[in-house]
Amino acid sequence: MWETWVQSLGPEDPREKEMATHSSILAWRIPWTEEPGGLQSMASKELDTTERLHFHFQDAKDQRATHRKRNSIFWTTKSNLIHFLGLSHHLLALNFIIVSFGKKSAWSSAQVKVTDTDFDGVEVRVFEGPPKPEEPLKRSIVYIHGGGWALASAKIRYYDELCTAMAEELNAVIVSIEYRLVPKVYFPEQIHDVVRATKYFLQPEVLHKYSVDPGRVGISGDSAGGNLAAALGQQFNQDTNLKNKLKVQALIYPVLQALDFNTPSYQQNMNTPILPRYVMVKYWVDYFNGNYDFVQAMIVNNHTSLDVDEASALRARLNWTSLLPTSITKNYKPVMQTTGNSRIVQEIPQLLDARSAPLIADQEVLQHLPKTYILTCEHDVLRDDGIMYAKRLESAGVEVTLDHFEDGFHGCMIFTSWPTNFSVGIRTRNSYIKWLDQNL
Template identity: 60%
Template sequence: MRALHVLVTVFTAFAAYYVYSPLPSTMSEPWKLMLLDATFRCAQDLSNLAHYFGFTHHLRVLNFISSYFDKLDPVSSRHLKVIDTVFDGVEVRIFEPTKEHGERLKKSVIYIHGGGWALGSAKMRSYDSLCRKISEDVNAVVVAIEYRLVPDVHFPEQLNDALTATKYYLRPEVLAEYSADPSRIAVSGDSAGGNLAAAVCQQLAEDGNIKTKVKLQALIYPVLQVLDFNTPSYQQNMDMPILSRFVMIKFWLDYLNGSQSFAHSLLVNNHTSLDQSETVFVQELLNWNLLLPSSFKKSYQPVIQSKGSPQIVKELPALLDSRASPLIAHKQTLQLLPKTYILTCEHDVLRDDGTMYAIRLENAGIDVTHAHFKDGFHGCMIFATWPTYFSVGAKTRDDYIKWLNDNL
């Protein structure tokens, strides 16, 4: 009995240590978030263990754990037709309203899911639920893109999939098939999907052969740059659920097919040091002292190395590619972009990516709505239904859908 008591005590202490992490008082439902984050970290630890013993790539294990019991078949409802199909070789899930709204043609939202370019699916319960609500509330055809994932493919293949599917949908004959209005189309995505959505919009804007223009882009806590991991939000939220700074760096290296041995160098910004002429223009475009409000900068200081690791840029030239980091696109490209919605969360390493993009777009003359949620955390929008319901998830989702309704 005494041994059992000791065992229970040790297990309880370990569980408390694993679950508990101090969170800001402004965070939405902190204890619920601690439990959710502990679940994610447990899955990550299991996948890393499988990788260590050589069973398979850790991201395959993590994707299996996160989606095996969560993927849904396409299920239509009274007012919504849902099908899985293929657009020019790329899988998509289509949500098509069937209820009459007095409009001859429907709006469209092309949606790209998040997951660090390596996880997630348009068929997961959370994204299926979000896309259903968008489709029903906005009366829009929603095209959810099922792009290929790391480690099967790397940059720029995820972007190529998203761009291919989008271009296919923009064809006049395809729009006509879905009774879609060619003048009311939005491209949207969250997290890594926000990265792909931003890059897709830039590519479309620069392509003179595309006749159908996107009316809106809506980016949800997007990841937009791989060149400064010491912005104020990266410093402030480095160990914050659901996405820590180190995990974000690992996602980037996997996406760009780089060695994980570069992680520490990226962590301290060795890849954009002052002795590298290739990155000089980046320092100007990502000068957050000029781009961020004082309420975000607080007392944080830039981390700029005088001498760094030039071999990283040589081995990973995609670090300086605006298709990977849409935030560093030139002003001439930004001026071509559509009206924009950017959602950011205070307790998110990516807060400043979205904020700097909003400012750069405004400086380029684009109409931008920047919705910032002080109680929000990364990924919160997809946690708006049972069993992972957060009030801030529903609040961010409803704000986003309202903006789509008002502007599309």
């Protein structure tokens, strides 16, 4: 059986100026919300959306709420207006905002050396922990940032701070990959970037340059980065041409499938701030350069209805009624349409590709995977993706630690410093690094 860690709630400590910026950066994730009557437009729901974010980020009595609210609405509206006017893709506009406010130079400290370079044409940021005479060779993690395959950067403050902490506390070399994003490239180019950079790093001469032990290299990532890490892990550990295999994989609230958007966690958290269901489905469509007209049909699982033959062989691999414990399934019912829209998987066959949806991989692929850590959060549409993957890996004979946080929300692990310093962010990060320390 897998080991399960459940954590509890703690205090938080928001601050003024930068909080407005970061809450506005988060608000782009919720341009729409789902309600019983259907989808409501951003114009009618922007204020409510921002208020929901602030419920998580501050006390409702905070006198600065109005100022932050206006900032959030301003930036969300601005990026969508840019898209509407045809001046730029809305994801490019949003990421420009995120990176402009959050980008951090490669600054080294007394403990961690930080450098920007490229591995086989792919930009990376390398964090080198302090040398120790008693340990001439270091362990290493290749880290892949999240952001829906379209946003964020290895060079923004959140990921820079996470990787710096990992390098220092683990005395490790952390390679953070700056893979290309939607809409400049689409699936599977993001996977190609992380595979190319990781293969380059695993070359004996490169490992020697960074004083890395070839037998102590792992892969990790959060959200969409967890998706890419899982896909890379499946590819690497069955590649007979690779001399050095991955020792561990650590997946942080990973997104792992696009066939069922009505798992219990999708139903429970469909309107949860930061990553509501509609936004996650839209990320998938963006990743495949698909048609936005498909989004609403996918939300109700019309793309995998019983009359869609292409999906029939894969349903058992994500049958949550058998993969999830009753404490999770509760009274939720599967949403399985009798008839649907087969045109969706015909136009977007990538939906059925295990490189995009590692949860549907063959059992023979899963059994080659290394020791695995999966972190899940209760208030996250992706919770059940991670739990089902843990169950499938366990059934394939893989040693799995499932680390579940009852008070966790999607993205919480990178919120560890002001103005978005949450207790659960600090606890998830500490738990993650502790597992790496014990297993890498």
